[in-house]
Each structure stands twice: as C-alpha cells, then as structure tokens.
Amino acid sequence: MHIPDGFLRTRVWVTLDVVAAPAIGYLARRAQREFDHHKVPLMGVMGAFIFAAQMINFPVGNGTSGHLVGAALLSFTLGPAAASIVMTAILATQALVFQDGGLLALGANVFNMAIAGVWLGYLPFALLGGNRAGIFLGGLISLLSSAFLALSELMLSGVPIPPAIFALSCGLFLISGIIEGALTLAVVQALDRIQPGVMRQPKGITRNLGLALGAAAALLSGAGIFVASTHPDGIQSLALQTGIAGQATALFRTPLADYQAAFVRSPWLTKSLAGIAGIVIIYVLCLVISRFLTAGRRQAIAPRPN
Amino acid sequence: MRHARIERWSRVASPLHRRHATAKIIAALVMLVCIATLTRQSLWCCALYLALLATAVPLSKLPPARILLSAAAVLPFALCFALVSAISGEPDRAVMLLVRGYLSSLTALLLIATTPMPELLAGFEVLRAPRFLLQVMQFLYRYLVVLMEEASAMQDAAGSRAGSIRALQLRQATGAAGVLFARSYGRAQAIHRAMVARGFDGHIPEFRTHRFLVPDALFAAVAAGLAISVRLVLP
Known part of the structure; x- marks a missing residue:
C-alpha cells in the first residue's frame, strides 16, 4: 500500500502533498498541545513498536499469516491526533530508511494511512463508545479506506487496472481489512488483560457530527470508487460537466x-x-x-x- | 538488517557525506521532481539521470554494486503494476513505471546513505518541517532496533517453549503483541524518567548541525542545475 515515486501523475502527488503538509503541521501542533511532555518519547517508542509488531506473524487460518498495520490500534491508545503524527513518522522512516514508499509520494501515503486511515478508523470506535464492535470496525475501516484511497490514486494517475484485477484487489482488501480488525481487537483485549487502563476513552466527537462525517466519507468514497471503476476518466468528465x-x-x-x-x-x-x-x-x-x-x-x- | 547497513553507510567520510543535509535534501527533491515528470518519449533523459546518479556513487565512496542493487528493492512492487500495464497493452507505461521507480529509489537511497539520521532531521528542520514530528521520528529511529530485537527474542522464546515458531497460535501471537505493547509503553516511561533526571523540562531543543557553507550552496546549485538542464536540453 506504500506508493513509490514514479507511479502517481504529477497532478495527483502535488495535490496530496499540498493537502497533507498543512494537515500534519496542524495535527503536530494539536498533539503537542494536548499532551504532557512525557508523551514525546512515548510517541516515538510506539512508532518503533509498530515496526517491531509487524515482525510478529499472526496465523489466520489455512496456513496463511497476516501482520498488523496498526493505524487503528495507535488511534485507540494515543488518540487520533497523536496517532496521525506517529503514523507520519513511521511512513517517513519507511520511505527514507527502507525505501518503502516514495518521498514525493509521501503526501499521498500520509493522506491515505496517517490521516484517512487513522481518523476514519477512529470514527466507529468513538461512535460505538469503545466496545468490541467499534474496535473491530475501526481496524476494518482504517485498512479499507487506506487501501481504496491508494487504489483510486493509482487509477486517477492512469495506471491501468482491468476490472478483473480491480475485483481481485477489492476482495483482498476486504480480507486484509477483516484480519486487521480481528487482530486489532485481539491485541486490544490481550493488552486489557496485561495492562488495564492503556486504552483511551473516546471523546471529542459528538455523536451527530461523527455520524454525519462517517456517512459523508462512506458516500464519497463509494461514489468515487464507482465512478473511477466504471469510467476511466470519470472524475474528469464529472468535473467538466459541472x-x-x-x-x-x-x-x-x-x-x-x-x-x-x-x-x-x-x-x-x-x-x-x-x-x-x-x-x-x-x-x-x-x-x-x-x-x-x-x-x-x-x-x-x-x-x-x- | 537493512537499517544497520544504511546507518553504517551514512558514517563514511566522503565529499558527499560532508555536505550540509539541507543542500542534499534540496538536490534530491529537485532530482525527484525531474524524474517524476519524465514521460515515455524521454528515454535519453532516463539514461542521463542514471549516469548522473551513478557518478554520485563513487563520489560518496560507498560500495557501488551494493548501492545500485539496494535501490532495486522497489522493483518487485513496480513489476506487478508494470506487468498489468504491459498486459493491458501499454508497454511504454510499463517501462516508464520501472525506470521512474528505480531512479527515484536510487536518489532517495543516495540521500539517506550519505546523511546520518540526526543530520537529516536537522536538514528537514531548516526547511521548516514540524519539529515535534521530527522529534518523534528521532525517538522512533533510536528505538527501532531495540524493539525489533525484543520482538525477535520473544519469538525465539515462544518457539523454544512451543517447539516451533511457525505453529504459534493466534491467541499466543496476539498475546505476544500485547506484551510487546506493554513493554514498549513501560520503556517509554522509563526513558522519560531518565530524561527528567538529566534535566528535561519539556522544552525540545533544536537539532544541531554544522553551518551551511558556500560549498554546500554550490553543491545544491550544481546538482539541481544539472538535473534541470538535462530536462531542458533534451526534448
């Protein structure tokens, strides 16, 4: 899901860099303001934890194994603003040290995973009051939204994705989303036994605002994927018509x-x-x-x- | 491990290593933009960029074969999309995906392999990246190896108890992740206490680096100028 450089059309990566940079600047200030100063090492160490946790293979049946992406887990334990910053630090480190994802495409990857993945994953958690369904749905939606955004950006950049491959990737996304949700839930439950009180109580989003946001996001992404899939340059023609x-x-x-x-x-x-x-x-x-x-x-x- | 190798590379002494991180970041970004806007008619441009980057490798006194090979880490991912493009009847696009992917990856690798992490972060701070984010990145980088080794030690321990690491059950694996989380959390608190003991008062200091000198400005200008003029001279 890490888009490397050279894949996105210039318009796409410039737009997403321009969207992501001020958003991360704002979130960094917000996370800085909300937190006591002991959270600075905490955020860095939790970023390193995500790297380490990705080394653990989780058997998910039929001999296959999955690993945790962790955006949802971070947003439930650190809060969404701090989780966005930690995810951004992870993505930047992956791009720099591991050549996993591009530097110019960093804005796109940050938008997909550190902004959309974290905040959309946090929504069900906040709306359902942090119960099991909310945690599972959080993991699922976090992964689905990141993956679909990455796919639509590639399609908008003119990378040809035939219907068969599109259907296949949708299936794969759904499976990995379910795995991510289940893993997030299982890790949260294990964590609750080992160290109760680490989970943050969801707050800050009123129910109506959250519902409206969630519905709008779901509608938009659904419509976007539909237009992009049925019509290769559907977005452009839509823009022209309007x-x-x-x-x-x-x-x-x-x-x-x-x-x-x-x-x-x-x-x-x-x-x-x-x-x-x-x-x-x-x-x-x-x-x-x-x-x-x-x-x-x-x-x-x-x-x-x- | 990959980050250990890159860490070792970044401590070599060479003319390229001595340049200010900000100069190298600017040069790399200009290069990346030039590469990202390459179209399918400009195969000569691609060759010239490859030559330009390849001349930077001996300048950095790094092992050329290893560097050129390491940059190919992006190719498996690029190859998937290139294959799909080729099957959909766009062989030109397939070639360009591979070429642009490889050249960009080589540029980024040269940047990180010639700049130690603290200096790189200082370079980004000069360019007004949020210092809070850079601090988080610094802690992340510092404890990356520590926590990865802890995870692999836990896996070895689980394997020696259960007889086989592969047979680790889901319940045990999630338990391990939970334990790792709790240990990381505890470690972060210990780190903070140690920082307070050494006088940390919540004020995050600036990253330190040497001054931006004339050779640094010259380097940035020449590298960026070369990258841009290749695009201007060739159609």
Missing part, C-alpha cells in the same frame, strides 16, 4: 498565462514553473497561517504545574 474544471483551470492559468507565452517555449518548463509558483504560494500561506495560529503559544509543551 464546470468546476473550467473555472479552476481559468483561475490557475490567468496569472501565469502571459508570463508563459513571453518567456519560455519548453512545455516542461512552463508546467514546472506554474507548479513551483503554486507550491511557493501555498508554502508561504502555510507559514503565515501557522505564525498566526501559534502567536503567543511558544511554550505550549512546557510542563504543566502539578
């Missing part, structure tokens, strides 16, 4: 149009310059927003007086 694409391209092209015509002839250079300009604008925006948000919060993780 006129969003026209407006968006006009919006992005206008400021740079004259510049392109006057200056350069190479199509690659024009595209890259437009892209770089976009990235610079977003980078500056992120910096400004983060300055604005953190003004006067420099000592956010100083120890709390007891």
Whole structure:
C-alpha cells in the first residue's frame, strides 16, 4: 500500500502533498498541545513498536499469516491526533530508511494511512463508545479506506487496472481489512488483560457530527470508487460537466498565462514553473497561517504545574 | 538488517557525506521532481539521470554494486503494476513505471546513505518541517532496533517453549503483541524518567548541525542545475 515515486501523475502527488503538509503541521501542533511532555518519547517508542509488531506473524487460518498495520490500534491508545503524527513518522522512516514508499509520494501515503486511515478508523470506535464492535470496525475501516484511497490514486494517475484485477484487489482488501480488525481487537483485549487502563476513552466527537462525517466519507468514497471503476476518466468528465474544471483551470492559468507565452517555449518548463509558483504560494500561506495560529503559544509543551 | 547497513553507510567520510543535509535534501527533491515528470518519449533523459546518479556513487565512496542493487528493492512492487500495464497493452507505461521507480529509489537511497539520521532531521528542520514530528521520528529511529530485537527474542522464546515458531497460535501471537505493547509503553516511561533526571523540562531543543557553507550552496546549485538542464536540453 506504500506508493513509490514514479507511479502517481504529477497532478495527483502535488495535490496530496499540498493537502497533507498543512494537515500534519496542524495535527503536530494539536498533539503537542494536548499532551504532557512525557508523551514525546512515548510517541516515538510506539512508532518503533509498530515496526517491531509487524515482525510478529499472526496465523489466520489455512496456513496463511497476516501482520498488523496498526493505524487503528495507535488511534485507540494515543488518540487520533497523536496517532496521525506517529503514523507520519513511521511512513517517513519507511520511505527514507527502507525505501518503502516514495518521498514525493509521501503526501499521498500520509493522506491515505496517517490521516484517512487513522481518523476514519477512529470514527466507529468513538461512535460505538469503545466496545468490541467499534474496535473491530475501526481496524476494518482504517485498512479499507487506506487501501481504496491508494487504489483510486493509482487509477486517477492512469495506471491501468482491468476490472478483473480491480475485483481481485477489492476482495483482498476486504480480507486484509477483516484480519486487521480481528487482530486489532485481539491485541486490544490481550493488552486489557496485561495492562488495564492503556486504552483511551473516546471523546471529542459528538455523536451527530461523527455520524454525519462517517456517512459523508462512506458516500464519497463509494461514489468515487464507482465512478473511477466504471469510467476511466470519470472524475474528469464529472468535473467538466459541472464546470468546476473550467473555472479552476481559468483561475490557475490567468496569472501565469502571459508570463508563459513571453518567456519560455519548453512545455516542461512552463508546467514546472506554474507548479513551483503554486507550491511557493501555498508554502508561504502555510507559514503565515501557522505564525498566526501559534502567536503567543511558544511554550505550549512546557510542563504543566502539578 | 537493512537499517544497520544504511546507518553504517551514512558514517563514511566522503565529499558527499560532508555536505550540509539541507543542500542534499534540496538536490534530491529537485532530482525527484525531474524524474517524476519524465514521460515515455524521454528515454535519453532516463539514461542521463542514471549516469548522473551513478557518478554520485563513487563520489560518496560507498560500495557501488551494493548501492545500485539496494535501490532495486522497489522493483518487485513496480513489476506487478508494470506487468498489468504491459498486459493491458501499454508497454511504454510499463517501462516508464520501472525506470521512474528505480531512479527515484536510487536518489532517495543516495540521500539517506550519505546523511546520518540526526543530520537529516536537522536538514528537514531548516526547511521548516514540524519539529515535534521530527522529534518523534528521532525517538522512533533510536528505538527501532531495540524493539525489533525484543520482538525477535520473544519469538525465539515462544518457539523454544512451543517447539516451533511457525505453529504459534493466534491467541499466543496476539498475546505476544500485547506484551510487546506493554513493554514498549513501560520503556517509554522509563526513558522519560531518565530524561527528567538529566534535566528535561519539556522544552525540545533544536537539532544541531554544522553551518551551511558556500560549498554546500554550490553543491545544491550544481546538482539541481544539472538535473534541470538535462530536462531542458533534451526534448
């Protein structure tokens, strides 16, 4: 599920990098603010734990074995904001040290697993009040959403996926999702016997908001997969029909149009310059927003007086 | 183990190892963007990029064969998708998936194999990556080997009790994962107590690294310039 570099179309990885970077910046600040300072080593060590736990093979019948992905387990024990940061650290380490997943595609992988996987997996847990069904569904949904997002990104990038392979991968995703759910539940239960009180009580999401979010996410992902599967360039035609694409391209092209015509002839250079300009604008925006948000919060993780 | 080998590689002394991490990160990112935007008409470009990266290998004084082979770790995954593409009648796309995948992986490997982890994190901090995330990454990297060895010791112990590691039942395996979780949690608390004993007050210090000097700027400019000019000169 780790997408390497060179697989995604430029539009796709740039978009996801641009979405993931400020989201992780925000979540890092939030996790930093919510936690006592003893949680800094805890988060790193729990990231290392996920690596180590992936070495344990779980027999799941018929001689096959699975291993834990762990996004849901982390979100139940550390809370979703911290779990997102730990997952991001895991993905970055995998990309850097193990060449598992690309550096430019890191935004895509972070979006799939550390953002969608963690938060969508946390939803059933929060909604069902942390009971067994919630834990199982959390693991299942966490893996399913990450896997489907990765598959749809590859399809959007024009990697051909014939219907037979699509059906096969859906089946495999479902099986691995069920395994992940069962493993998460089993590990949580084992943990509850060994060290009671590690599980966090779900809080912070009101029931209605959570339900609405969950329904919207399920609808969107379902519709997205349906459109992407029946219609190779379905998303584009949908965008064209609704006129969003026209407006968006006009919006992005206008400021740079004259510049392109006057200056350069190479199509690659024009595209890259437009892209770089976009990235610079977003980078500056992120910096400004983060300055604005953190003004006067420099000592956010100083120890709390007891 | 892979991370142990990379850790050893990153401590070699060479002109490439001496450059500031930020310079290497910028050069690698420019290179990666150039590679990621390669299309199927630009096979000459691919060859030139491979040559460019291959000349960086002797410069780094790392074992060339091992490096070129290690970067091929991405190929099994790429091969699956390449095969599907080839079967669907797009052989060009199949070739490009393999080429782009390999070149990107080689670039990233050269970055990590010439930069020790603490310096790499410092380099990312200069580029304004959230320091909290980098700290988590640092702890993760530091305890990676420790916890992996603990897991394999637990597996050996379970194997010697049960007679066969393969026959580890699901209940025992999940129990082992639970124990590993509890031990990791306990270890994190012990680490925190040790940090407090040494004067940790919740303030996370900046990563330390040497200064960004003129040769570093030159290196970044030359590497990025070469990568971009290959794309500009060749159609």
